[in-house]
Amino acid sequence: MNTQQTAEGAARPAGRPRSEKAERSIIEATLDLLGEGIGVSELSIESIASRAGVGKTTIYRRWSNKEDLVVDALATLKPPIPLPQGGTVRDDLVTYLRVIQEETRHLRTRCIMNIAMSDSERHPRLAERFRELAVEPRRAVVAAVLRRGMDTGELRADLDVDMALALLSGAMVWLTKWSDGHSPADLPERIVDEALKGFRPRPAE
Amino acid sequence: MNTQQTAEGAARPAGRPRSEKAERSIIEATLDLLGEGIGVSELSIESIASRAGVGKTTIYRRWSNKEDLVVDALATLKPPIPLPQGGTVRDDLVTYLRVIQEETRHLRTRCIMNIAMSDSERHPRLAERFRELAVEPRRAVVAAVLRRGMDTGELRADLDVDMALALLSGAMVWLTKWSDGHSPADLPERIVDEALKGFRPRPAE
Amino acid sequence: MNTQQTAEGAARPAGRPRSEKAERSIIEATLDLLGEGIGVSELSIESIASRAGVGKTTIYRRWSNKEDLVVDALATLKPPIPLPQGGTVRDDLVTYLRVIQEETRHLRTRCIMNIAMSDSERHPRLAERFRELAVEPRRAVVAAVLRRGMDTGELRADLDVDMALALLSGAMVWLTKWSDGHSPADLPERIVDEALKGFRPRPAE
Amino acid sequence: MNTQQTAEGAARPAGRPRSEKAERSIIEATLDLLGEGIGVSELSIESIASRAGVGKTTIYRRWSNKEDLVVDALATLKPPIPLPQGGTVRDDLVTYLRVIQEETRHLRTRCIMNIAMSDSERHPRLAERFRELAVEPRRAVVAAVLRRGMDTGELRADLDVDMALALLSGAMVWLTKWSDGHSPADLPERIVDEALKGFRPRPAE
DNA sequence: ACATAATCGAGACGGTACGTCCCGTCTTGTT
DNA sequence: AACAAGACGGGACGTACCGTCTCGATTATGT
Numbered sequence: 001m002n003t004q005q006t007a008e009g010a011a012r013p014a015g016r017p018r019s020e021k022a023e024r025s026i027i028e029a030t031l032d033l034l035g036e037g038i039g040v041s042e043l044s045i046e047s048i049a050s051r052a053g054v055g056k057t058t059i060y061r062r063w064s065n066k067e068d069l070v071v072d073a074l075a076t077l078k079p080p081i082p083l084p085q086g087g088t089v090r091d092d093l094v095t096y097l098r099v100i101q102e103e104t105r106h107l108r109t110r111c112i113m114n115i116a117m118s119d120s121e122r123h124p125r126l127a128e129r130f131r132e133l134a135v136e137p138r139r140a141v142v143a144a145v146l147r148r149g150m151d152t153g154e155l156r157a158d159l160d161v162d163m164a165l166a167l168l169s170g171a172m173v174w175l176t177k178w179s180d181g182h183s184p185a186d187l188p189e190r191i192v193d194e195a196l197k198g199f200r201p202r203p204a205e
Numbered sequence: 206m207n208t209q210q211t212a213e214g215a216a217r218p219a220g221r222p223r224s225e226k227a228e229r230s231i232i233e234a235t236l237d238l239l240g241e242g243i244g245v246s247e248l249s250i251e252s253i254a255s256r257a258g259v260g261k262t263t264i265y266r267r268w269s270n271k272e273d274l275v276v277d278a279l280a281t282l283k284p285p286i287p288l289p290q291g292g293t294v295r296d297d298l299v300t301y302l303r304v305i306q307e308e309t310r311h312l313r314t315r316c317i318m319n320i321a322m323s324d325s326e327r328h329p330r331l332a333e334r335f336r337e338l339a340v341e342p343r344r345a346v347v348a349a350v351l352r353r354g355m356d357t358g359e360l361r362a363d364l365d366v367d368m369a370l371a372l373l374s375g376a377m378v379w380l381t382k383w384s385d386g387h388s389p390a391d392l393p394e395r396i397v398d399e400a401l402k403g404f405r406p407r408p409a410e
Numbered sequence: 411m412n413t414q415q416t417a418e419g420a421a422r423p424a425g426r427p428r429s430e431k432a433e434r435s436i437i438e439a440t441l442d443l444l445g446e447g448i449g450v451s452e453l454s455i456e457s458i459a460s461r462a463g464v465g466k467t468t469i470y471r472r473w474s475n476k477e478d479l480v481v482d483a484l485a486t487l488k489p490p491i492p493l494p495q496g497g498t499v500r501d502d503l504v505t506y507l508r509v510i511q512e513e514t515r516h517l518r519t520r521c522i523m524n525i526a527m528s529d530s531e532r533h534p535r536l537a538e539r540f541r542e543l544a545v546e547p548r549r550a551v552v553a554a555v556l557r558r559g560m561d562t563g564e565l566r567a568d569l570d571v572d573m574a575l576a577l578l579s580g581a582m583v584w585l586t587k588w589s590d591g592h593s594p595a596d597l598p599e600r601i602v603d604e605a606l607k608g609f610r611p612r613p614a615e
Numbered sequence: 616m617n618t619q620q621t622a623e624g625a626a627r628p629a630g631r632p633r634s635e636k637a638e639r640s641i642i643e644a645t646l647d648l649l650g651e652g653i654g655v656s657e658l659s660i661e662s663i664a665s666r667a668g669v670g671k672t673t674i675y676r677r678w679s680n681k682e683d684l685v686v687d688a689l690a691t692l693k694p695p696i697p698l699p700q701g702g703t704v705r706d707d708l709v710t711y712l713r714v715i716q717e718e719t720r721h722l723r724t725r726c727i728m729n730i731a732m733s734d735s736e737r738h739p740r741l742a743e744r745f746r747e748l749a750v751e752p753r754r755a756v757v758a759a760v761l762r763r764g765m766d767t768g769e770l771r772a773d774l775d776v777d778m779a780l781a782l783l784s785g786a787m788v789w790l791t792k793w794s795d796g797h798s799p800a801d802l803p804e805r806i807v808d809e810a811l812k813g814f815r816p817r818p819a820e
Numbered sequence: 821a822c823a824t825a826a827t828c829g830a831g832a833c834g835g836t837a838c839g840t841c842c843c844g845t846c847t848t849g850t851t
Numbered sequence: 852a853a854c855a856a857g858a859c860g861g862g863a864c865g866t867a868c869c870g871t872c873t874c875g876a877t878t879a880t881g882t
Contacts, residue, residue: 015857016847022859041246044837055860060839127382135383162384163376163399170375171368177332178340179367194368198403220826221878227828251868260829265870425852426851432854451656456842465855470844537792545793566812572794573786573809580785581778587742588750589777604778605810607771630831631873637833659863670834675865 018062025052026059030073035108040070040115040123071129074112089149090192096142097172097188104176104183139165167195223267230257231264235278240313245275245320245328276334279317294354295397301347302377302393309381309388344370360401372400428472435462436469440483445518450480450525450533481539484522499559500602506552507582507598514586514593549575577605633677640667641674645688650723655685655730655738686744689727704764705807711757712787712803719791719798754780782810 029052033043045066049056063069086092103109113134115126142165149155171191176183234257238248250271254261268274291297308314318339320331347370354360376396381388439462443453455476459466473479496502513519525536552575559565581601586593644667648658660681664671678684701707718724728749730741757780764770786806791798 012849013857014849014855016859018858019847039246041244045839046837049860053860055862056839057841057861058859061858131383160395160399162380163395166376166379166383166396167372167400170377170379171371172375173379174371174375175367178336178371190365190368191371194365195372195403198400218826219824219880221828221880223827249868250870258829260831261870262830262872263828266827270870426854428853449656451654454842455844463855465857466844467846467856468854471853475844541793570805570809572790573805576786576789576793576806577782577810580787580789581781582785583789584781584785585777588746588781600775600778601781604775605782627875628831629829629875631833633832660865661863664834668834671865672835672867673833676832
């Protein structure tokens, strides 16, 4: 986490203030390198400094270790694709999975996802950050979609929202990771349809 | 992959044969270190050699790189817990998920799983090996359970076995990774029940 | 060399005048550090600024480089011991050498002399300054002593004054530097006597 | 001082022996850089390693600090010019001073001499080494010349040999350092003649 | 029994990156 | 305008490992 205090009432510290430009270029260089498939462990401070056109000191002055820097770098990433939520529940869920699928096709996103997925043991802060930034916002959106479905009667009224999300997302990730080849284009539909069969209310009930 | 040929009929090569003891202690040291939470990237040949009481050359002579060594080390791991398959389909599936849950409670298994999950980009061979050793055997067992259920009428006849496996396993992994706290004890039951509602045939259809 | 012009008629520049106190404390800190045995190369502007309680800018504003600062610092040093010139030529010369000897006993003077002696290759301005401040005044005094001796007949009338000075001073420095232990108390007498006699045997003595 | 034991009876240590070639090229690079006018303080291990085509570790493995390396480097230097000793005493002494004068004309020797002269406070081992290697051998040669002169009657029988050497060498160094311009070609003759005569007038001449 | 030969441990090799220190320059708000 | 404070890009420090390369010693087999 960045060391510099930005508290409102705090007196500005003496001396030259830290350069925002340098900070930005450091973050950018970090994301660049991560996006090129370089893992957190292989990522060297020196390479970041060199690409950012910055002295090593300027990095160490802000972040005491690599993990903190990567955490802050990931924090600047926007939730990549806004989720549409206007069609039927099935359509919205399919779209949601398709967004996940699409992201794994782009190297940069795939690498960053890998970073988040891996090493949650060694880099717990990193994983936590990813949860806040990437997982939680989507969870909220999909939860809204599911709840809408429960209201309109499209879904079971007693559906466990978190469980439903886990079934959908988990299946998508699992199949992408462990299926033989690359995920086929109709995978999102197939997952949603299979899962929905359980979410829907029984016709004669 | 180990270079030395041990084919039956092949003439024994001249010179001092490779020490099996050294080989074993190298593998053991590797698994030890991985089990202590050291990641593949952080794992150094030097530390393995030192812990195994072996020269670096003795390692490099057998494996041309770190990844190959880790692959071979993982290969010596047994499928940790045999899956019971005697009860109802629901019971067997719950047991399957409980095994996964149990494994993530032990540091060593958790670390090794993390290895497999992460870095599939940078270490594809490693991920592939993990698929063969850990994923595939379980997939077969669960598939058998599911097919038995389809035969007995406990499950839909048109169930997509792979999809069902993905929904169950994926949800388990997802919730373990992204839920707020640690996974509760009844998580396997809840996942299976939620998923089964979709796998079962409709009563009045 | 100090950049600020202090010429009488020049218009006083606008803005806050430079602090004389800062200037003095910078010089003092510099001499302190040099006197503690820190060489010119090891002497850091940062350490001077810190010891003087001054910002680095305040130093660089006055001197464009370290050498200039050291030159100015040396310039503030007084010719340490006034040379007596009242006795016989021999006595005055012995006193002169004893002054040199005495100076090398004090760490501070010894360090500053070392500065002057060394690095004349890398710091020619520094060596030149030392010549002006320390060597030349003494040369003048000793030259006067020698000339008095030539007038009174105590010394050869055709004596080469510069050469005589070089023989005396050079021998003193040489023996202090390269003799086995520390210079004995009677070294000045012995040098002067030996030099006065010459190497050749007296024809009729 | 080099760490490696070369004692006769000592058992050869295990592992790959240290490369003599690397050692030589390190020493050579060091002397090269010193000869180019780079001072001991400015001399960086990294520049030596780079010029010698050697890793930094290879240097640090042998010498724990820069001074030890420079000491060993200077130790490899031969006494540069053999002193002739066949003519009259005066001629031999002039030749001796001319050798010194000549050496100060070559950058490399001048630089190395400067190293030895300076910083005897901070680098006493270095100065001591220089005394052994450069000063002492010459002292011995000149002492022999002087003693020969004392035997043949060319010089006073009670001449203090060390003092005479100090007068000659000291004057040469002093004049080279502190005279206005560069030392004139006839400086050695003039010094020797002046020293030989002594300062006092001859009584019966 | 003895030469041949591959492997063993140890550790030096040329490198890369580490995190720290200091360089000389620059950019702030205050005096 | 000068001041202190301190951030800036840069370069060297001494350390830790990398993967490769010699070493003498060991341990088998084929004469």
